[in-house]
Amino acid sequence: MNIEDVWPLFALRLETPRLVMRPIRDEDFPGLVEAALRGIHEPDRMPFGVPWTDWEPERLTRSMAQFHWSLRANATVENWGVSFTVLHEGVPVGIQEMHARNFAGRRTIDTASWLTAERQGAGLGKEMRAALLLFGFDHLGALWAESSAASWNEASLGVSQSLGYERNGVSRAEPRPGQPVDEIRVRVSAEQFVRPSWSLSVEGAERARDHLLGPATSG
Template sequence: MLTIEEIFPPFALRIIGGPVEMRVLRDGDIPELVELVRSGVQTPGLPMPFLRDWHTQPFDPGAPGGFPTESLAWWWRQRSTISPQEWHLALVVRSQGRVVGMQDLRARGFDQTRHVESGSWLGLEHQGRGTGTLMRRLAVGFAFQELGARSCGSGYIAGNHASAAVSRKVGYIANGIERIVQQTSDGPVGVDEQRVLVTPATYVAPQDPVEVHGAEQLRRFLGITRG
């Protein structure tokens, strides 16, 4: 009988560095992830970091709306629509075995652009410990070394000094300001997003040794050749 990793190769991916391990989100991770969100993910005093305030929706499990139903739909949709033309890896981040946050890698037309976008968040109790920097370094290093990316973009809301610090530590450099719209409970709000870009020339690798498992299966699944 085939394993789930053979059926869906993204599930075989494991990226490990120091106390951090990242894998594509599985249904078994969701209960821990829901509790993490309920304990808080937005740093007090800093701008709302997401395009939509999903993390503040009413907690109403089993109901058709609110949290976690709408977030579940979004997580499952990323997994169900993955293809060589457009893919989104929603990676659950564990530190010393505990779920602490999420790290995303996504691309469109990767074979032509060799560019990926990334985003991440951590539960409040796990912030300020270096985990955010490490998980971003692991993700960017994986994109460069295993997928053959040439650049990795990201962004943070202007005024979010914590995200700015993580970006600098990973090797991102400023890449312009973009005006975007955030969807909040009070309606749409226009905010400035600082765009940042990291390349192999500016990337700061983690100090700990890095292990990657399942990269070859993932490349085959996504039609990626490292040229």
């Protein structure tokens, strides 16, 4: 028996032309923390609903591990979340998340992500989101994908638009006290999704489906 038999998601691996994405393993945390501490965004604006990049390094480090451990611990076939380590040239450079609530009924995934600032501007953010959508639509059977971004976050909204997302409302958030922002919600259907020119390589898809959806409903 190996760790993939204990936790089948560890057998999952997505590979794009430039990236490898795999569910976060404990050994990934040091590299992910180092990537986050090198900087993700300009300090005067907060792109996240929870301002975790403002925290002191010790709190950030522990909270990152606790949050992603909690996704493993609380996953059920009705509600789950999977966080992928994003590797570029073998180095952790960010995280791509996928969440679902009542997936059997809603057939919808929600996504969130971050990419270290030093790797931004080269299309990697679009590549990692496209990889997740390909996996969600083609291997899990999702019909819709949803996301959101602060109204000022043109880079994230631009990625969404380029992949076929349409705007789906506005909500108000306050990631930092006294700094409210509008959040733009977006969504894309499997039919609207603008597929990349490259193909996604997937390992461990069947085991991941069984783990997330249950053997009776995967297929």
